[in-house]
Every structure is written in C-alpha cells, then in structure tokens.
Amino acid sequence: MNQRKSLLIIVLILLVDQLSKVYIKTHFILGESHDVLGWFKILFIENEGAAWGTKLSDLLPISESSGKLILTIFRIFAVFGIGYWLWDIIKKQSTRTLILAVSLIFAGAMGNIIDSVFYGLLFDHSNGQVATLFSNQPYGSLFHGKVVDMLYFPLIDTTWPDWVPSVGGQRFRFFEPVFNIADTAISTGVGILIVFNKKAFPKHAEKKQEVADQNA
Structure with missing residues (x-):
C-alpha cells in the first residue's frame, strides 16, 4: 500500500468520524438515545477521560482540569509517534496489512484528538x-474538550434470575461500552495486527520460526 492510499483511508475515516460527531452534538441532548435496531442504539455521551471514561484525577492527586490536560498532551505525543511509525513503514514498503492497520490506528487517534483539543472551544454544553457549533459561550478551552461517543450495541439486555448468587435481580448488559467511529478504527487496526500478525510482520515471523527450528 502506498502513501496515497494510506492518506485516503485516513481522510475518509476522519471525515466520517467528525461529521458523525458534529451531527450528534448539534442534534442530540447529552444522554439522549434513539433506537436503530433492538440491539443497536445511538446514545450520546461525552468521555472526559481515557478508555472506559477513566480519569487521571481518579488515579492521581491532581485536579480534573490538570488530568485532562495531561491526558490530551499524552495523546498528542502518541499521535506523533504513530504518525512517524506510519511514515517509516510506508517508506520501507512494509506489508499492505501492516500499513492498513497502522493507518486505521492513526486515523482513529487523530479523530479523538480533534475532540480533546478543539471541541471545548467550538461547542457550548449539551446538558439539557x-x-x-461555533458558540460564543464554549463549554471549555483549548486541550480541554470532551470526546463524543454515540455507538451503543446492547446485544444482551436482561436481568439476572433471582436465584443467581450475588447478582440475582441485577441488570445485565452486553455489550455495554459506548464508542465512536474513531474508536472503531483503532480497535480494527489493533485487531488486524493481532489476528494477522504473521502477514503484518512476515520477517519477524520468519526469524521466530528459524530460532524455533534451531532450538528443536
């Protein structure tokens, strides 16, 4: 895969990701949910932290604002690192599988970075x-935006039977996380690297096989 195709993938993912987020922000109230199918809903939430909504301020003795700033700066450095990796593997003409996977991861990381860096300046709040868009009273500041999530797939939504120890009578949902197009791109890219590892890193796989043969 060449640089042009990689760039096309990145641009398309960013476009779909940002258009979907802007639409949700400008048409949904925070917490609003619309059923698409029984197992698929559009549910508007905002993520102020890392994966699963984890905040640095929950783990370290710092304020939420400082934790958000640190997390955003870390994400920016991570995006630069992934971008350099992508540039390097394209330059070295690595496998199509590897370039595709890293392109997806880079596009997803960029999509969420845009939210974290700019959305606090572009939108007012969504509470009630x-x-x-382009509000005169934005809800945050530069580097303090919230990531917009909206894809929700409660494939199983039921209640544990009363006879089940510890959890009887409690609500059970699978799959519970709410995510976005950028998250999907990142997860897909990582999944490709895991499932098609030998195709992504053929030389590494060959070396491991050679070592295994020598030790046999």
Whole structure:
C-alpha cells in the first residue's frame, strides 16, 4: 500500500468520524438515545477521560482540569509517534496489512484528538440542550474538550434470575461500552495486527520460526 492510499483511508475515516460527531452534538441532548435496531442504539455521551471514561484525577492527586490536560498532551505525543511509525513503514514498503492497520490506528487517534483539543472551544454544553457549533459561550478551552461517543450495541439486555448468587435481580448488559467511529478504527487496526500478525510482520515471523527450528 502506498502513501496515497494510506492518506485516503485516513481522510475518509476522519471525515466520517467528525461529521458523525458534529451531527450528534448539534442534534442530540447529552444522554439522549434513539433506537436503530433492538440491539443497536445511538446514545450520546461525552468521555472526559481515557478508555472506559477513566480519569487521571481518579488515579492521581491532581485536579480534573490538570488530568485532562495531561491526558490530551499524552495523546498528542502518541499521535506523533504513530504518525512517524506510519511514515517509516510506508517508506520501507512494509506489508499492505501492516500499513492498513497502522493507518486505521492513526486515523482513529487523530479523530479523538480533534475532540480533546478543539471541541471545548467550538461547542457550548449539551446538558439539557442541543449544542451550538461555533458558540460564543464554549463549554471549555483549548486541550480541554470532551470526546463524543454515540455507538451503543446492547446485544444482551436482561436481568439476572433471582436465584443467581450475588447478582440475582441485577441488570445485565452486553455489550455495554459506548464508542465512536474513531474508536472503531483503532480497535480494527489493533485487531488486524493481532489476528494477522504473521502477514503484518512476515520477517519477524520468519526469524521466530528459524530460532524455533534451531532450538528443536
């Protein structure tokens, strides 16, 4: 895969990701949910932290604002690192599988970085109202934006039977996380690297096989 195809993938993912997020922000109230299918819903939430909504301020003795800033700066450095990796493997003409996977991961990381860096300046809040793009009263500041999530797949939504120890009578949902197009791109890219590892890193796989043969 050449640089042009990689760039096309990145641009398309960023476009779909950002258009979907802007639409949700400007048409949904925070917490609003619309059923698409029984097992698929559009549910608007905002993620102020890392994966699964984890905040640095929950783990370290720092304020939420400082934790958000540190997390955003870390994400920016991570994006630069992934970008350099992508540039390097394209330059070295690595496998199509590897370039595709890293392109997806880079596009997803970029999509969420845009939210974290700019959304606090571009939108007003979504609590009890539909947000306005380019608002005169933005909800945050530079580097303090919230990531927009909306894809929700509660494939199983039921209640544990009363006779089940510890959890009887409690609600059970699978799959519970709410995510976005950028998250999907990252997960797909990582999944490709895991499932098609030998195709992504053929030389590494060959070396491991050679070592195994020598030790046999």
